[in-house]
Amino acid sequence: MYSGLYVVATPIGNFGDMSQRAVEVLQNADIIAAEDTRHTQRLLQFFSINTPVMAYHDHSDERALQRISGCLSAGGSVALVSDAGTPLISDPGYRLVRHAQEGGFAVRPVPGACAAIAALSASGLPTDRFLFEGFLPAREGARLNRLNALRSESVTLIFYEAPHRVEASLQSMVKAFGAAREAVLAREMTKLYETIRRGSLAELVQFVSDDSDQQRGEMVVIVAGKPKGEHALDADVAALLVRLSQELPAKRAAAVVADCTGLRKKQLYDYLLANKQNIGG
Ligand code: SAM
Secondary structure (H helix, E strand, O other): OOOOOEEEEEEEHHHHOOHHHHHHHHHHHOEEEOHHHHHHHHHHOOOOOOOOEEEEEOOOHHHHHHHHHHHHHHOEEEEEEOEEEEOOOOOOOOOHHHHHHOOOOEEEOOOOOOHHHHHHHOOOOOOEEEEEEOOOOOEEEEEHHHHHHHOOOOOOEEEEEEEHHHHHHHHHHHHHHHHEEEEEEEEOOOOOOEEEEEHHHHHHHHEEEEOOOHHHEEEEEEOOOOOOOOOOHHHHHHHHHHHHHOOOOOOHHHHHOOOOHHHOHHHHHHHHHHHHHHHHO
16 A cells, blocks of 8 residues: 555445445555544444544644654555545545645545535436535524525535524525525435435425424535526615515515516516515515
């Protein structure tokens, strides 16, 4: 085995997805640097791997980095793993990879499972261009700000989400992207209760609120990019529309703003429908 830092992907649920090369690298490395040593022990036991394991995350102290550098300097090899999937993808390892590169050591990927790519591959949404957004902020205001900044994106958007927040996040997505935008919930992939559900954002909100089982386990939410021909509303126009809708019926407010701006009445009306929970009046 060549010396260097190996960035090793591990399964996201089904141990059958562990690659032969990942097993060999973990078996032959001098040290395995793991996000959570107890969690990784289960995988190592399953594959009868006895390599020494140390804890590593991006807030580990200098001693952890020194131990890894010492091993690499002596011509050894270190395998970095996270709890599941590809290290560094919403997981620790960025600091270590930079540190190893800056020390002149080789950094070698051992590719494998990644929840974002697995979900995208089975989503039925366009895969030619996509944007990985990781986890959204937990607080609604910050979450909406992030989503509103993505309103005009025409590429497919990929989010990781915690089960207890999925319903609230889908509702925020309805506010930002409109109820009709196509999306996918990919839950518990490669495991017993794997569910890949495609529908409009409104349908997905309904799906998770009707069945609390859909709010359990691990999940990825993928949202189609802005459809061609749909223009995101400029913030000033949106503010005017919302204000008018507090004085007039929604159809009338949409018609007035359409007259003044040349935008389509339907687009303005749909915006009001999608955002009606936010609009007092
Ligand atoms: N590094 C990992 C990867 O390559 O996918 C991701 C780590 S991140 C801390 C964990 C998140 O990934 C979960 O909260 C969930 O959003 C997603 N995830 C991981 N495993 C999953 C699975 N089996 N099904 C659906 N989503 C999963």
